[in-house]
Amino acid sequence: MKKVGVAILGLGVVGGGTYQILTEHREFYQRTQNVDIVVESVLELNRERTRALGVPSDKIASNIAEIVSDPDVSIVVEVIGGVEAAREYVLAALNAGKTVVTSNKELFCKYSHELERAAKRQNAGLYFEASCVGGVPIIRTLLDGVQANKISSMMGIINGTTNYILTKMTNEGTSYEESLREAQQLGYAEADPTADVEGFDAAYKLSILASLAFHTKVPFTKVFREGISGVSKEDIADAKELGYILKLLAIGKQSDAGIEVRVHPTFVRKDHPLASVNDSFNAVFLTGDSVGDVMLYGRGAGALPTGSAIVSDIIYAATHSENKYSTFKNTANADKDTNFISDFKSAYYMRLTVEDKAGFLAKIATVFGKHNISLVELLQKPGKAEDGKVPLVLVTHETHEMSIRKAVAKINSMEGVAHVDTVLRVVS
Amino acid sequence: MKKVGVAILGLGVVGGGTYQILTEHREFYQRTQNVDIVVESVLELNRERTRALGVPSDKIASNIAEIVSDPDVSIVVEVIGGVEAAREYVLAALNAGKTVVTSNKELFCKYSHELERAAKRQNAGLYFEASCVGGVPIIRTLLDGVQANKISSMMGIINGTTNYILTKMTNEGTSYEESLREAQQLGYAEADPTADVEGFDAAYKLSILASLAFHTKVPFTKVFREGISGVSKEDIADAKELGYILKLLAIGKQSDAGIEVRVHPTFVRKDHPLASVNDSFNAVFLTGDSVGDVMLYGRGAGALPTGSAIVSDIIYAATHSENKYSTFKNTANADKDTNFISDFKSAYYMRLTVEDKAGFLAKIATVFGKHNISLVELLQKPGKAEDGKVPLVLVTHETHEMSIRKAVAKINSMEGVAHVDTVLRVVS
Numbered sequence: 001m002k003k004v005g006v007a008i009l010g011l012g013v014v015g016g017g018t019y020q021i022l023t024e025h026r027e028f029y030q031r032t033q034n035v036d037i038v039v040e041s042v043l044e045l046n047r048e049r050t051r052a053l054g055v056p057s058d059k060i061a062s063n064i065a066e067i068v069s070d071p072d073v074s075i076v077v078e079v080i081g082g083v084e085a086a087r088e089y090v091l092a093a094l095n096a097g098k099t100v101v102t103s104n105k106e107l108f109c110k111y112s113h114e115l116e117r118a119a120k121r122q123n124a125g126l127y128f129e130a131s132c133v134g135g136v137p138i139i140r141t142l143l144d145g146v147q148a149n150k151i152s153s154m155m156g157i158i159n160g161t162t163n164y165i166l167t168k169m170t171n172e173g174t175s176y177e178e179s180l181r182e183a184q185q186l187g188y189a190e191a192d193p194t195a196d197v198e199g200f201d202a203a204y205k206l207s208i209l210a211s212l213a214f215h216t217k218v219p220f221t222k223v224f225r226e227g228i229s230g231v232s233k234e235d236i237a238d239a240k241e242l243g244y245i246l247k248l249l250a251i252g253k254q255s256d257a258g259i260e261v262r263v264h265p266t267f268v269r270k271d272h273p274l275a276s277v278n279d280s281f282n283a284v285f286l287t288g289d290s291v292g293d294v295m296l297y298g299r300g301a302g303a304l305p306t307g308s309a310i311v312s313d314i315i316y317a318a319t320h321s322e323n324k325y326s327t328f329k330n331t332a333n334a335d336k337d338t339n340f341i342s343d344f345k346s347a348y349y350m351r352l353t354v355e356d357k358a359g360f361l362a363k364i365a366t367v368f369g370k371h372n373i374s375l376v377e378l379l380q381k382p383g384k385a386e387d388g389k390v391p392l393v394l395v396t397h398e399t400h401e402m403s404i405r406k407a408v409a410k411i412n413s414m415e416g417v418a419h420v421d422t423v424l425r426v427v428s
Numbered sequence: 429m430k431k432v433g434v435a436i437l438g439l440g441v442v443g444g445g446t447y448q449i450l451t452e453h454r455e456f457y458q459r460t461q462n463v464d465i466v467v468e469s470v471l472e473l474n475r476e477r478t479r480a481l482g483v484p485s486d487k488i489a490s491n492i493a494e495i496v497s498d499p500d501v502s503i504v505v506e507v508i509g510g511v512e513a514a515r516e517y518v519l520a521a522l523n524a525g526k527t528v529v530t531s532n533k534e535l536f537c538k539y540s541h542e543l544e545r546a547a548k549r550q551n552a553g554l555y556f557e558a559s560c561v562g563g564v565p566i567i568r569t570l571l572d573g574v575q576a577n578k579i580s581s582m583m584g585i586i587n588g589t590t591n592y593i594l595t596k597m598t599n600e601g602t603s604y605e606e607s608l609r610e611a612q613q614l615g616y617a618e619a620d621p622t623a624d625v626e627g628f629d630a631a632y633k634l635s636i637l638a639s640l641a642f643h644t645k646v647p648f649t650k651v652f653r654e655g656i657s658g659v660s661k662e663d664i665a666d667a668k669e670l671g672y673i674l675k676l677l678a679i680g681k682q683s684d685a686g687i688e689v690r691v692h693p694t695f696v697r698k699d700h701p702l703a704s705v706n707d708s709f710n711a712v713f714l715t716g717d718s719v720g721d722v723m724l725y726g727r728g729a730g731a732l733p734t735g736s737a738i739v740s741d742i743i744y745a746a747t748h749s750e751n752k753y754s755t756f757k758n759t760a761n762a763d764k765d766t767n768f769i770s771d772f773k774s775a776y777y778m779r780l781t782v783e784d785k786a787g788f789l790a791k792i793a794t795v796f797g798k799h800n801i802s803l804v805e806l807l808q809k810p811g812k813a814e815d816g817k818v819p820l821v822l823v824t825h826e827t828h829e830m831s832i833r834k835a836v837a838k839i840n841s842m843e844g845v846a847h848v849d850t851v852l853r854v855v856s
Contacts, residue, residue: 025576025578029576032575032643033575135719135720137573137574137722141565141569144568144572147740147743148449148453148736148740215460273704288736289732290449290739291727292726292732293725294564294725294726295723296723299721307576307718308718308719309576311718312573312574312575315576316572319750319751320748321750323747
């Protein structure tokens, strides 16, 4: 039986989960995968962690050089996180001809071309299933499951922290701040939650997934990004009233016109399969030209779910000598020629505060008409009109982002008529 | 660029879809998969079909021998359906060293060992993603996406016809007969619907999927099977009232005690992800020891979705020289030693007609108590008690199938007390 030596860089949450899965399942993989996967080495300075996991002391390396020069190690798992050290270690491993398995979305998103070149040069494998959507095998599916399709659209709930917060706001009517605080207490959100709540994490993942789905490199910098920190109780309540659920969606679309990639809070119609993806669960909803709609659902984070993705990559690497970096086969072309669409089309939800005076509706309607915006729904809410102001809620048909921005600017300039409080995008 | 010649046996619905995808996407696969896939030959006697698809006459073979002796053909796609001819053709192709891609669940389910031996002998590939759940890449996921996991449970809505019928009954309150008739008119059900409505189709697929998930051959004959032809309007209405949706589930479980596999109409709690899988959509809900819950959702049938699965297999076969029949690696062992559990555990829904006399409840309760059955819910329904009989609905805690059967037999023997009209299994 083929024996494959693994080194794990970092025994934090995901590294610990990976270590645990590999050691507990060794016999299981021998039996079912016909391969003997052995953890030969770990790089972890924190002795509490190595002790808690029961790592034998002769398997604890002192530095990366020891690992990359170890002939018994053929697969290096990078789960230290961060960018600089991870990049250095991964390059060192690839340059030494080791196959690398990483969960590092930021690293992969920012440096995939460099890592790819190093991997190809040495004919080393480079795998990153765990970088996106935890245990859900979305990357394997894009590469080997729906690769017969031209993918026109991908919509995902790919950040567990924000989904937890929005689910709580929806189910319990709590504010953003309260919900974030609870997510932090439960360990679902970090002390500095910026990367999650402002959509950076989702944007990194979308960059990777869209690159695979659309067969061209989609740089992180092209992703339109809006977080959930501005979402109010009123937005959540309006969504419900109009038959939607508010979710942070990562959306990628490809057509003859080009590619659009965006992360933003979105009204999702409540009977859409994504609408019932709750708490810290994630899902990706794909549309292919042959397969139609496909959705993958599961846990987007956590020691064991993410460890599952890493170990699946390890097994794949250990049992395939081809297609080690099939990603690049698909993303090498067209980088420079791709048209990225910033003036994308969407339907919109808008909440305005209007002066309750005769003719205000005609004035607003004129602005919309001028920008070719037509309405699906208009809801004048019974507001506290003491100061002569009332809330107005509307949903538009599909229109251009730029038309909406211009219309909003125009309405906000019409003092004494109306003010736009919120604009959110809508998927029906 | 590597050129790969394909022959398609049968240009029915799925064969036609496959032909269309391959011819329309040839340039796309050259660009994105670095392989030139060419349809070299088709075997189809119906000239209307070949004409409708525009198959050049020099690509129409007259018999299977022509195809298996064609050196330009390396992959043979079997989509003729049925068992006898398909088996003969597939064996002929494998014996000639051709890789086979099939959508034929009945063939694969019944003859996988024979096909496997032939494939291994010639080092030919054997792929069957399209045999289960149409375009949903569930087989690829089991093999290469969640293979790091010990799968403890798999629950699927894997037959589109029955899901269409049950969705219609649920949403519109129609009877089974009316719903079946409409499904037949729309082409979702066949003139003889037995294979679908009696659960044979789902049982074939479950046999294949459970074999992969549990790494041991799960014969079709071990699948407990109950169809939906006995489902009544009352069952559907009771499900709703109790907070469930009635679905035909295929369930596979593995534990230290053994494997259980069963297909039956099931009450699914309405907030379970499977409960909102409607119409002809399919889904499979897996539980792995590391990844936790994962669900795949999509179209389980149709020319293009099933064609998508076939073409994904073709591309995989064309770009991988290893893992051609990785299924067998995982299913060769333990066939004889596997314990198949027929006395499985489940919760149950039951509807009884009881004589509205003092003490009837105590009598029924005694029977349940004797068989260790405890109740979650008991609902005495306001019935037409003119004849002194009233309907009684109950849901049990988890108990043994055999205990339920014994209790039902006992109750039915107590004349003048109660009669059990329906027993259905419940997943919460």
